[in-house]
Amino acid sequence: MFKRNLLIFCIVVLLISSYSTSVLALSISITGQNEARYARGSQVGFEDAGSYSYFENYLEFNLNVEKFRFYLRQGYQLPSEFSDFQAGINAYDKRYIQYTDDHFSIRGGDFYDIWGQGLLFGNVELRELNIDSGLEGLFVESSFLNFEAAAFRGTEQDENNESVESAEGVYLSHDLPFDVLLGGSIVRLDENERHPIILRSGLELSYELGPFSLYSAYMSDELDLDPVKYHSGFYMNSTVYGSGWGLLGEYKNYRLYTHDGDLSLQYPPTAIPEATMHLLDSHPRTVLFNDDVGYQFELTLSHEDWNAILNFNQSSEHYDQSLIPSLQEEMSPYRSLFVQIERYPYDGDRFVLQSGWNEDVTFTKTATGGYSVWYQRFGIGGIYERSFSEKFDISTDMQVMMVNNHGIDHKYWEEYFSVSCIIQPNVTLTGSIERSEDVDEDGGLKCKTGTIGGEGRYWPSMETSIEMSQSHKVRVFLGHERGGLRCTGGSCRWVNPFKGVKIDMISQF
Amino acid sequence: MRYFYLILTTCVLLTGTLVAAGQAPDFKLKRMNGGEFILSEELKKGPVLIDFWATWCKPCKKALPKIEYFHKTYADSGLQVVTISIDNPKSKSKIKPFIKGQKYTFDVLFDSNMEVRKLFGGKEIPLSVLINSDSEIVFKHLGYKPGDEKKIEEEILKTLGIGETSSGKDTNEEND
Numbered sequence: 001m002f003k004r005n006l007l008i009f010c011i012v013v014l015l016i017s018s019y020s021t022s023v024l025a026l027s028i029s030i031t032g033q034n035e036a037r038y039a040r041g042s043q044v045g046f047e048d049a050g051s052y053s054y055f056e057n058y059l060e061f062n063l064n065v066e067k068f069r070f071y072l073r074q075g076y077q078l079p080s081e082f083s084d085f086q087a088g089i090n091a092y093d094k095r096y097i098q099y100t101d102d103h104f105s106i107r108g109g110d111f112y113d114i115w116g117q118g119l120l121f122g123n124v125e126l127r128e129l130n131i132d133s134g135l136e137g138l139f140v141e142s143s144f145l146n147f148e149a150a151a152f153r154g155t156e157q158d159e160n161n162e163s164v165e166s167a168e169g170v171y172l173s174h175d176l177p178f179d180v181l182l183g184g185s186i187v188r189l190d191e192n193e194r195h196p197i198i199l200r201s202g203l204e205l206s207y208e209l210g211p212f213s214l215y216s217a218y219m220s221d222e223l224d225l226d227p228v229k230y231h232s233g234f235y236m237n238s239t240v241y242g243s244g245w246g247l248l249g250e251y252k253n254y255r256l257y258t259h260d261g262d263l264s265l266q267y268p269p270t271a272i273p274e275a276t277m278h279l280l281d282s283h284p285r286t287v288l289f290n291d292d293v294g295y296q297f298e299l300t301l302s303h304e305d306w307n308a309i310l311n312f313n314q315s316s317e318h319y320d321q322s323l324i325p326s327l328q329e330e331m332s333p334y335r336s337l338f339v340q341i342e343r344y345p346y347d348g349d350r351f352v353l354q355s356g357w358n359e360d361v362t363f364t365k366t367a368t369g370g371y372s373v374w375y376q377r378f379g380i381g382g383i384y385e386r387s388f389s390e391k392f393d394i395s396t397d398m399q400v401m402m403v404n405n406h407g408i409d410h411k412y413w414e415e416y417f418s419v420s421c422i423i424q425p426n427v428t429l430t431g432s433i434e435r436s437e438d439v440d441e442d443g444g445l446k447c448k449t450g451t452i453g454g455e456g457r458y459w460p461s462m463e464t465s466i467e468m469s470q471s472h473k474v475r476v477f478l479g480h481e482r483g484g485l486r487c488t489g490g491s492c493r494w495v496n497p498f499k500g501v502k503i504d505m506i507s508q509f
Numbered sequence: 510m511r512y513f514y515l516i517l518t519t520c521v522l523l524t525g526t527l528v529a530a531g532q533a534p535d536f537k538l539k540r541m542n543g544g545e546f547i548l549s550e551e552l553k554k555g556p557v558l559i560d561f562w563a564t565w566c567k568p569c570k571k572a573l574p575k576i577e578y579f580h581k582t583y584a585d586s587g588l589q590v591v592t593i594s595i596d597n598p599k600s601k602s603k604i605k606p607f608i609k610g611q612k613y614t615f616d617v618l619f620d621s622n623m624e625v626r627k628l629f630g631g632k633e634i635p636l637s638v639l640i641n642s643d644s645e646i647v648f649k650h651l652g653y654k655p656g657d658e659k660k661i662e663e664e665i666l667k668t669l670g671i672g673e674t675s676s677g678k679d680t681n682e683e684n685d
Contacts, residue, residue, distance in 0.1 A: 027644075029532030033630030062628050064534040071627070100537075112622050118598035124622075213605065237602040246606025269599045275565040298603060300610030307611060346578055350571070350655075385655060393655045424656045465652075473651060508630045508649060 032061030034507045037081060041500010044443045052498065056080045058093070061509075069098040071109070082130040082493070094134070104142045111139040111154065114267060115171045116217040119235050120185045120202035122267030123156075128486065129493040133265055135167060146175035148183075156265075165191040167265055169200075179208040187265065195259050197224035211241045221257045231257040231290075235269055244303055250296045252315070253323065256289045263289055271296040273311045274488075276338045278416050278434075279379050279401040280356045284487035285315075285334050293318040294325045294334075305345040311338040317363075329372055332363045352383040354399075374406035381416070393422040403438065412437035412456075426467040433460045434482055443497020444480045459497070471509060477502040531647075533640045534628045538593065541605060541617035546591060552642050555587035556668045558661075561626050561636040563596045564603045568653040569635040573613060575658035576637075579665060580615040586669045591616040595623050595634060637661055641668050 036057045043052040060073035075093040096109025112134055115121040123133040137154025149172050156165040167190070173183030182205055189198040202219035216236035223229040237250040250271040256263060270287045271294055294315025301308045316325040316333040327333050336358035343351045361374045381399030388394065399416040418432030435447065437456035444459040461479030468474060483497035535549045551557055560576045562569035573592070580590035592615055594604050601621060608617055618625075623632050629649070639648040639661070648664035650657060 027532070027535075029534045029644075031534060031628060031630045031646075035631060060627075060630065062534060062630070064532075064628075069534070069628075112624075114598055114621050117601065122598065124597070211609070215602065239602060239606045241606050241609035244610065244612055246608070246610030248603055248606045250602060267598060269602070274600070275567060298606065300607050302611045344571075344574060346574060387655060390656075395655070422654050422656060425660060428654055467652075470649060506631065506633065506651065508651065 027064075027066055029064045030061060030509075032059070032509050034059045034505075034509075036505045037503070039081065039498075039500060039502040041498055041502075043496040043498055052496075052500070054079055054081045060094075067100055069096075069100065071096050071098075080127075080130075082127060103144055105140070107139045108137075110134050110136050111152065113139065113150065113152070115150070115169075115185050116183065116202050116204040116219065117215070117235060117269055118267035119217045119233050119269075120171070120200070120204065120219050121169055121187050121265055123265050124267050126488055126491060129488055129491050131491055133267075135265075148173045165189060165264075173204070181206045189264055191264075195223070195257070195264060198222065198257065198264060199224070212238070213240075214238045223257065231255050233266075233268060235271075237269075244301060246300045248296075248298045248300075250313075252292060252294055253318075254289050254292045258290045272313055272315065272334075273298070273336065273338055276311075276340075276356050277354050277379050277381055277399055277401075278397070279381070279399045279414050280336075280338070280358065280377065282414075282482070282484055283360070283375070283377065284485055284492065285336075285358075285360055286362075286485070286487065286492055287315075288317060288332070291317040291319070293322065305343050305348075307342050307344070309338070309340045312336070329361055329374070330363050330370065332372075333359070333361050335359045349387075350383070350385040354382065355380045372407065376404040376406070378402050391424045393424070395420040395422070405438075408439075410439065412439075414438070428465040430463040430465075431461070432463075433458055435459075436482075441482075441497075443483055443499065471507055473506045475502075475504045531645045533638070533644050533646050535644075536625045536628060538618040538620055538625060541594075541608065541619065546616065546618050548640075549644070551589055551591075552640065552644055555589060555642055556647075556665075557589045557591065557640045558665065559638045559640070560590070560592045561595060561620075561629075561634045561638075562592055563594060563634060564600045564607055565596070566634050571655075572635050572637075572653040572657070573611070575661070577613050577615055578658075579662065583665055583669065586671065588665060588669060589616075591618055593618045593620045593625060595620050595626050595632075597621055639664050639668060 034057070038055045040053040042050060056075065056077045058073060058075045063070040071094070073094040094110045096107050096111065098105060098107040112123050112125065113121070123135055125132045125134055133156060135152065135154030135156055137152060139152040141150045151170040153168040156167070158164045167187065169185060169187035171183065171185040173181055175181055183203070185202045187200040189200065199222045200219055202217065204217040206215040207213065218234045219232065221231040223231070233256050234253045235251070237248065239246065239248050241247070250269065252269065252271045254268065256266060268289070272285055272287065273296070275281065292315060294313065296311070296313035299310045314325045314335045316331040318326065318331065325333060336356065338356040340352060340354045357378045359376045361372050363370055363372045379399060379401035381397065383395065383397045385393065385395040397418045401414045402411065403414060404411050414436040416434045418430060420428055420430040422428050435456055435458040441457050444457040447456050447458050459480040459482045461477060461481065464476045466474045478501050481498040483495050485492045486495050533548065537545055537547045540546050548557065558579060560572065562573065576590060576592060579588065594617055596604055598621065601619070604617065620626055626632050629636060629638055633651055635653045637650045638646060641647050647668055648661070650661060
């Protein structure tokens with residue numbers, strides 16, 4: 001049945017393409033991409049020790065005919081790097097049909113959207129974290145006068161294509177005078193096993209006055225329990241800028257409903273910095289959305305070829321309803337400071353100096369009181385890029401980080417060094433090595449001499465990236481890959497250490 | 510048997526692509542500074558260079574000064590430069606202070622749920638797309654490494670009908 005549908009679909013696409021362009025002279029475009037990923041090697045430590053391999057392929061394309069859009073993605077996961085095993089061509093992974101005109105659009109099929117910066121409603125696909133809260137159903141959007149409206153009804157499906165959650169919602173916003181925007185939404189989530197029926201209502205307000213802007217959003221979940229239970233969240237940010245500088249301030253106060261640590265169709269801001277230094281990013285903070293209060297400030301400066309970023313943030317739990325983050329150990333506090341200074345002339349060497357510090361405490365309650373996992377980290381590093389000729393560029397990245405694990409009173413070092421040779425126009429060769437004296441680390445190779453005399457492990461690797469043409473790109477990785485937590489936007493996945501080869505190929509058309 | 514269907518699907522899609530390849534899909538997005546950007550409307554004024562980026566993407570941020578250079582250098586020749594940020598709610602609030610702090614003057618559009626990015630195939634960034642005024646995609650480049658700006662500039666000059674790279678111009682000027 002599936003194969004027949006696939007064949008019919010392909011023929012229809014071909015016929016539409018040919019007929020539309022040659023006979024009807026319609027405006028038509030097709031774009032797409034194929035991504036193939038392969039690995040063979042082994043993983044060590046933890047549960048999934050032993051040989052390890054995957055092969056997955058994603059073919060997707062968009063067909064646009066006048067005001068209609070068709071989207072299809074077909075995936076094979078034998079298995080996927082990120083979990084699922086689907087033998088053979090099992091399904092149209094994602095697909096939709098959409099009609100759009102100047103003030104109205106309607107879509108049938110898979111859809112993702114975000115309301116109120118993800119606090120009021122948000123469903124996303126993060127393949128690298130094995131997260132997909134996409135809904136399948138009907139989605140309608142419209143804008144008229146100074147109003148914007150959206151509504152949906154859909155179901156979320158698990159990997160066996162069985163419906164696990166149904167949801168429906170409506171959103172309305174209005175542009176008021178003096179650059180004020182007021183929006184509100186109501187969402188109903190209905191699921192039989194994972195959680196009770198949730199009725200979520202939310203409001204958002206934004207205001208702009210010249211270089212100053214303010215945004216805030218509030219939502220409340222009403223859980224259909226006896227007695228009724230409530231969860232809520234508040235988020236706000238403010239930005240201001242001048243000539244050559246910009247300042248961001250963010251504040252969060254979350255008591256969101258979570259099921260096994262997962263949010264239900266929400267994707268709110270974390271107010272925690274990401275993408276700072278490689279070593280600091282290797283130890284991300286896990287956000288506890290069900291009990292989290294905090295703020296973040298980020299200052300951006302630039303002057304001629306120089307620019308700088310200064311970031312400070314603090315967060316904690318707040319059992320006592322506090323409006324500001326606490327530094328008490330029982331509140332699992334987190335603080336970080338990050339500074340980056342960069343010199344980047346249009347034609348010349350690029351130089352970046354980075355330094356960051358953080359303190360990360362995770363407190364776990366027990367019958368006798370509780371215990372903490374408490375880390376302090378301080379890292380410093382630099383990136384230098386130089387063009388030696390029109391055909392040859394070099395980029396180096398060197399970092400060192402001191403870690404203090406208070407729980408076992410263990411101080412140790414981590415180091416990272418990478419060098420990339422760019423052979424213009426199409427080849428990049430990168431060699432990198434990462435080393436840690438953390439006693440909990442696994443995988444890699446053992447080394448006996450550490451910076452402060454301790455035993456450690458190191459993970460050497462080589463990577464080649466080749467642009468075979470404008471549309472085809474291949475990346476080959478060979479060596480050891482460090483394990484650990486990989487996080488995007490507060491959502492995390494544990495990755496085991498890996499040894500072997502990985503090949504990715506992307507073709508665009 | 511399934512491989513037969515795999516090959517068949519690929520062949521049909523590629524054939525379909527050949528029939529209608531090169532046309533840019535139309536889209537509408539909100540501008541950071543207010544108002545809406547509709548690609549088909551902008552293309553009436555001239556070629557458009559689109560650059561997809563995000564505040565958390567390091568190679569994207571490395572490419573932005575080059576994008577700003579194209580914006581300043583070729584605006585008078587009719588090139589319109591827009592960047593599309595795919596920052597999600599976690600980082601969307603960082604866009605404006607970052608752009609203003611860096612003194613970038615190009616147009617910034619918001620594509621928080623990556624709908625427009627997916628229209629061009631995949632969701633990797635940075636991605637640069639050059640579209641001529643006939644709505645044809647004349648150049649598409651995924652990723653950024655030092656030196657890539659030369660390829661993009663060559664394509665811009667070809668599209669604008671100037672036909673000489675800036676380095677070529679410099680050489681000529683020096684020879685003169």
